[in-house]
Amino acid sequence: MELRIHFTADDLTRITVAPRPDPMWELVNSLHALQARRTAPAHAPWLEHVRGRLARSDLREPIRLLTTLVPARGRFPDFLTPPHKGGMEVARDLIRSTPTDRVRAELAACRTQRTPPDRLRRLAEGDRTARQELDLALTVYFRELLVPQRQLIDDVVHSDRAHHSRDLLEGGAERLLSTLSPCIRWEPPTLVAAYPRDGDLHLRGRGISLIPSFFCTGRPITLIDPGLPPVLVYPASRRSGCTETLDALPELLGRTRAMALCALASPCSTGELAVRIGVSIASASKHASVLRKARLVTSTRRGCEVVHALTPLGREVAQGRRRGSWCGE
Structure with a gap:
């Protein structure tokens, strides 16, 4: 089909x-991975992390609520994955503000049971406590199971x-x-x-x-x-060797700086670079400065932003075309 x-x-x-990764699409897709009969090799480390967290914290109740909304197979409501350009806080705000009529219609369209579970019935009725329970479940699940693997x-x-x-x-x-x-x-x-x-x-x-x-x-x-x-x-394709081969040159660039080099395969501002490699803007600026001094990166001011891009030499190093493929295709 x-x-x-x-x-x-x-x-x-x-x-x-x-x-960047969309927090709610990653969350609902991770719920599918959590309920899958077979573990995808790429998800095995994450599932180990989940098992460890379940042993140390009370995550069973949030997971039970979320898997009621997002089953292993079949439809789940569109309001869980709102279009936005922000992070998890923006997504939560949009989910909380979804009109009750839309919540009711989408839950009905996804329902497979003649009598829905009480939690879904209360959500469909616009019950404020049910909305708060859903928001808390999303928050706890995201913080405990996804943020550590960010x-x-x-x-x-x-x-x-x-x-x-x-x-x-x-x-x-x-x-x-x-x-x-x-x-x-x-x-x-x-x-x-x-x-x-x-x-x-x-x-x-x-x-x-x-x-x-x-x-x-x-x-x-x-x-x-x-x-x-x-x-x-x-x-997302795993064809890049960046995440697998950064450890090959720890003494030359260091993991974070090598990640910065790979991240600049598509030009971006200092703030975007910080998001891509998970560091502060000040740290991203420093890494870009070092790479620029090594003639691996150029930096151009555009209005109030500085945009960084790989030089031809930087691209060759990032793609591993000179001495093997340490961070290439």
Whole structure:
């Protein structure tokens, strides 16, 4: 079965790739991973972390509530994954402010039981305590199970984005769409993805947001409601060697500076670099300065921002083209 996403010429100019992991898409996809019958190799370390946390803290109640909303298979409500450009706090605000009518309709559309669990019934009725319980469950789950693994998730997603940024620069939108994932193929003007059921999504000039996800494996995911801003969440590629080979040169660059070099495969500001490698803005600025002095990076002021980019030498080092592939394709 397949999902067919139909592009117009305007849609090809309105494709965006998420600049960082989306907290709620990672959360719902991690709930799928947690309930999967088979463990994906990439998720094994995280599941070990989960088991350790369960032994030391009371996470069973939040997990029970969230898995009621996001089952191992089947639909989950769109309001859990709101479109936004911020972090978890912004996502929580949007979820808390979802109109009751929408919550009720989406829960009904996803319901598989004739009599819904009491928690879902209260959510559908707009019960304030039920909303607070959901918000607390999301907060605890995110803090206890995802934040400690943030660096690993960031490394994989940012590496995938860097690869696809090069695809876009070298071959345009069609090259990008042709290289997203083995489970996705580009048949102009249609993007065809393996999916649990057959369906068609017509973009009609709205464009689409592509969101690479660490916890998404196998088939991509989209929203249920075709009237919402179009989204395609796809498995982030592990093809980059950055996260596996940074330890090979600890004495030359150090792990964080090597991560900064890899992160600049697509140019960005100092603040964006800080987000990509998980450090403060001051620290990111210092790393960029050292790389600039080594002629691996250039820095250009654009308005109130400084934008950093790899030099040809920096790109060769980052891609491992001179002496083996320590951080390349």
